Amino acid sequence: MDSSIPNLVTEYEEFKPSTEIDIAPGERRKFIQPNSLKDPKLDQLMTFLIDWINVTLKQDHIVVQSLEEDLFDGLVLHHLLAHLGNIKLDVEEIAVSANAQKQKLRVILDTVNQLLQITDDHNLNWSTELIHKKDLVSTLHLLVAIVKHFKPDIDLPQNVCVETLVLEIDKTGIKTVNQLEYFTGKSDDTEQDQNPEADGINDLFKLGSDKVKIVQQAILHFANKHLGRLGVVVKDLTTQFSNGVILILLIGQLEGYFIHLSEYFLNPSDYNEKLYNVTFVVELLKERGLLKHPIDPADVVNLDSKATIRILHCLFAKYKDK
Structure with a gap:
């Protein structure tokens, strides 16, 4: 049996x-x-x-x-x-x-x-x-x-x-x-208590959609600049990064190494595989000391724009001049 x-x-x-x-x-x-x-x-x-x-x-x-x-x-x-x-x-x-x-x-x-x-x-x-x-x-x-x-x-x-x-x-x-x-992530207050180094993302979203769009465009330009070598073009930050694949490719380009295909799902077919990929990204960024704020991987998969911008911002902050 x-x-x-x-x-x-x-x-x-x-x-x-x-x-x-x-x-x-x-x-x-x-x-x-x-x-x-x-x-x-x-x-x-x-x-x-x-x-x-x-x-x-x-x-x-x-x-x-x-x-x-x-x-x-x-x-x-x-x-x-x-x-x-x-x-x-x-x-x-x-x-x-x-x-x-x-x-x-x-x-x-x-x-x-x-x-x-x-x-x-x-x-x-x-x-x-x-x-x-x-x-x-x-x-x-x-x-x-x-x-x-x-x-x-x-x-x-x-x-x-x-x-x-x-x-x-x-x-x-x-x-x-x-x-x-x-269903819900950690509160902003909890995040601030756990990590005194504010990344400014919470304040950004309080300024209004026009300011958020400016940051989104800057990050979009940054991502496409480095992903262009792979023939990858990003048009929508929230949806295209939600399965973790392009995030993994971007990290590889920025950090200068190849992440083996056995480490993640290249073509995730369901929610679990997408969540696995994004969780892998979060752990990768934590190991390298790039992630200053807690991020719930499920938020990225569920198309939460603040979580997606936060995870991309930590890469942008370090590699914007590369």
């Missing part, structure tokens, strides 16, 4: 009481492990988001009690966009059928993705199907992204990380992977 089968059965049985497994062949789903569902930090984040939604939608007399059960049909998300961004969508107020709910969600999520300037769907932590299936992991990622975009000054509960079980069904059977999932 395959030695992984008993563990899979145990994990599934632990999961069964709290989670209805709804996964189709070829689909990949993440489920929060039962022990992590009891994590006080996760509970704090969920309570915070529920309270924030209820305060925001108080005048609409909408009361959310469960993130999974109350957001899947699109009604709450529809009202949130209307209140936070004065966004009017051409959708039904109340969608009754599953098809109508999915259509409504599709319009809402397309709008959110445009607001967040997300162009690479492969890196998204949410989708119409996942939200409609009451997927807690996707729902949390979506809400955190909405809060960060519309209310960047709100202090979300920080350093919320859970253990997840990733399930995938293919022709050979069920594949499982245990994975850490980060």
Whole structure:
């Protein structure tokens, strides 16, 4: 018998009481492990988001009690966009059928993705199907992204990380992977306390988007100058560096050595491989004393522009005159 089968059965049985497994062949789903569902930090984040939604939608007399059960049909998300961004969508107020709910969600999520300037769907932590299936992991990622975009000054509960079980069904059977999932990173105050050498990135993002764009253009020019020898052209800092490959190539060019292909995934095909690459980059920069601020590799994979600029800035600061 395959030695992984008993563990899979145990994990599934632990999961069964709290989670209805709804996964189709070829689909990949993440489920929060039962022990992590009891994590006080996760509970704090969920309570915070529920309270924030209820305060925001108080005048609409909408009361959310469960993130999974109350957001899947699109009604709450529809009202949130209307209140936070004065966004009017051409959708039904109340969608009754599953098809109508999915259509409504599709319009809402397309709008959110445009607001967040997300162009690479492969890196998204949410989708119409996942939200409609009451997927807690996707729902949390979506809400955190909405809060960060519309209310960047709100202090979300920080350093919320859970253990997840990733399930995938293919022709050979069920594949499982245990994975850490980060919803929020460390607070700026924590970063400053841990490292008194401020890199200026937090202050940069407080100055406005025009200042951020100036820095992005300078880093873009710097990266393309050194990557040009490899025939690599970067047009979008956030998306093109998110899988770690170009970061690894850039470090090799700047530091003057070749990083063997066995050390990383040259063509990462999923989230785990991208996370492995970026984690490898972070550790590499730490070893060389280049990284002055803590960086959560998941933030880079999840298209967080501040994390991406921070990791590139440490290279720019040392090699800008090279």
